[in-house]
Amino acid sequence: MSVCLVYFFSFFIFSMVSLLMSLNFMSLDYSVVIEVEMVSVNSCSVVMSLLFDWMSFLFASFVLFISSMVIFYSLEYMEGDLNINRFIMLVAMFVFSMLLLIFSPNLISILLGWDGLGLVSYCLVIYYQNVKSYNAGMITALTNRLGDVAFLMSIAWMLNFGSWNYVYFLDFMNSSVEMSVIVGLMVFAGMTKSAQIPFSSWLPAAMAAPTPVSSLVHSSTLVTAGVYLLIRFNFCMGYWSSIILLFVASLTMFMAGLGASYEYDLKKIIALSTLSQLGLMMSILSMGGYVLAFYHLLTHALFKALLFMCAGAMIHGMGNKQDIRFMGGMIFQMPVTCSFFIICNLSLCGIPFLSGFYSKDLILEVVSMDFLNIYVYVIYFFSTGLTVAYTFRLVYYVIIGDFNFYSFHLISDTGNVMIKGMAGIIFFVVLMGSVLSWTMLSVPYFICLSFLMKMMTVIVVLLGGWFGFELAQLMFGHVSKSMNYIYSTLFFGSMWNMPFLSTFGVNFYLLQGGESIHSSIDQGWSEYLGSQNFYKNLSWYSKFLQIFHENNLKVFLVLTLMWIVFLILMMF
Structure with missing residues (x-):
């Protein structure tokens, strides 16, 4: 417990300091690069570089604040765990890796943070030590390895510039062939870390980790590392890398929304919701709106961390049951937790005037103003409607519907420590969207749209809510049991068969080919001749x-x- 409290207080204090530094740097339009000589041998010096600007300080303050609340929350959630100190140390290593990635202008030191995130995430996913956790940990680690390969190749390509400090070359080398290759590799690495298609299957699988870890991973650390890296490389993104990223990210957003509408696991629904929002960030980033992507990254971090904390409190109260069909009427059992849960869900949907509204609505209106094609416009608004649909479906199952748990139960809001940990974030979920819009967007976005296009967001939100309510009633009552319905549920609910493709699709044909070669050559013609x-x-x-x-x-x-x-x- 003492270790938890030490980390909680230190992270909280550093987050406040980092926030003040960010506001100071923002007002002065100031950035600092510090180079510290680590070792010098025969005039060859190894230098550690650190980049301090308003963006890195602001993101670090959010990471540290959410981490402090998650560690405080873990005091009660992980109570009774024999290895709680090891768990807290792993979370702290996770946060330090993320901070190293945030403050590094150098690809070598970024790789240390990048690989640190991958390694520690593997240790945290397999924390419960069962077969499901081991499988989830392997798919998480191996998928992230693909991005690490691209990262190492980009480090090799940076040798063309004579330095690994990429920030020095972003402006005047952005039209060179070398930089376009490096950016292409970085886009690939960012897609693996942020789980874009076809690397999406590890994100729901990583839900095998303890819920506080899920809260941290999905809000501000692992999955946002790819988005943050691409925000840094945004100035060098060429036409083709932007177009490919836009297509893949928009498809990810659509696929995740569909998958969440058919899912019954509480944590996986919220994980697919994260995937949908990551697609939104990546797609607006590929259109050049890197400030908007960063803005949504920060607001999303707050309500997504709290969503997972609320889900953890519910799972904790229900004796580790995660299936939403067991729940229902939870508002009467856990009123405070459910109030937080509803506020976060409304923020996710973009209901005025919560934090998610300020970033999401602005992104949709900027897309409406942009001169793109009908595909982008339709998939953006349809995916937004799906966000509202699966959110209302989730609220219907968990809060509105009939209570489906045991007659004798002990579900209540008695967990004071968890409630305090969640209460620390709820004020920021409500207020931080407007505060960030006043501070980050020094020049307000001028939105000039017709009345119908301006109201399109509201219409889509209402239609999505209605669709989600109808879908929940349809699936709750099991009205349709036709084969088409079953097949569509299996296809959409399994993320377009991506988990099968990324596991069986990768190893099944290789193993089958190896078996046929073994039987026909090693023990066949090779033996005979x-x-x-x-x-x-x-x-x-x-x-x-x-x-x-x-x-x-x-x-x-x-x-x-x-x-x-x-x-x-x-x-x-």
Whole structure:
């Protein structure tokens, strides 16, 4: 407990200091690069570089604040765990890796943070030590490894510039071939870390980790690392990398919304919601709105962290049940937690005037103003409608519907520590959107739209809420049991079969091919023509010679007789 409190207080104090520094740097339009010489051998110096500007300080303050609340929340959530100190140390290592990534202008030191996130996330996903956790940990680690390969290749390409400090080359080398290759590799690395298609399957699988870890991962650390890196590289993104990223991210947003509408696991619904919001950030980033992407990243971090904390409190109260079909009428059992849960869900939907509204509504209106195609416009607004749909479906199952748990239960808001941890974030969920819009957006966005397009966001939100309510009633009552409905549920609910493709699709055909090669070549023609054939021939020759060795006297006498006959014939 003492370790938890030490980390809680230190992270909280540092987050407040970092926030003040960010506001100071923002008002002065100021940035500092500090280079610290770590070691110098024969005039070759190893230098550690740190970049301090308003963006890095602001993001670090959010990471530290959410981490402090999550650690405080873990005091009660992980109570009774024999290894709670190890858990807290792992979370602290996770946060330090993220901070190293945030403050680094150098690809080598970013790689340390990047790989630190991947390694510690593996340790946290397999924390409960069962088969499901091990499988989830492997798919998480191996998918992130793909991005690490791209990262290492981009480090090799940076040798063309003579330095790994990418911030020095963003402006005047952005049209070079080398920088376009580096940005392409960075886009690939960001897609793996932020779970864009086709690397999406690890994100719901990582829900095997303890809920406080999920709260931290999905709000401000692991999945946002890719978005933050691409925000830094935004000035160098070329036409094709932007177009590909826009298409993939918009498709991810749509796929995650559909998947969440058919899911029954509480944590997986919120995880798919994160995936949808990551697609939103990536797509607006690819259109050049890097400030908007960063703005939504921060507001999303607050309400998503609190959503997972509320879900953890519910799971904790229900004896580790995560299926939403067991829940219902929770507002009567856990009124405070459910109030927080509803506020976060409304913020996720973009209901005025919560924090999610300020960033999400602004993004949608900027997309409406942009000169793009009908595909982008339709998929943006349809995905927004799906966000409201799965949110209302979740609220219907958890809060509005009938209570479906055991008759004798002990579900209540008695967890004072967890409630205090959640209460620390709820004020920021309500207020921080407007505060960030006043501070970050020094020049307000001028939105000029027709009345119908301006009202399009509200219309989509209302239609999505209605669709989600109808979908929940349909699935709750099991009205349709036709094969088409079952197949569509299986397809949409399994993220377009991506988990199967990324596991069986990767190893099944290789294993099958290995088995056929083993049976047809190693134990087939290779055996027949190689060692077995050699063995058969040698054994046949040896058996043939053995006949002569065993009958040598007979053979000698026969040959003698033949020789005498030959001589007699020659005499005549």
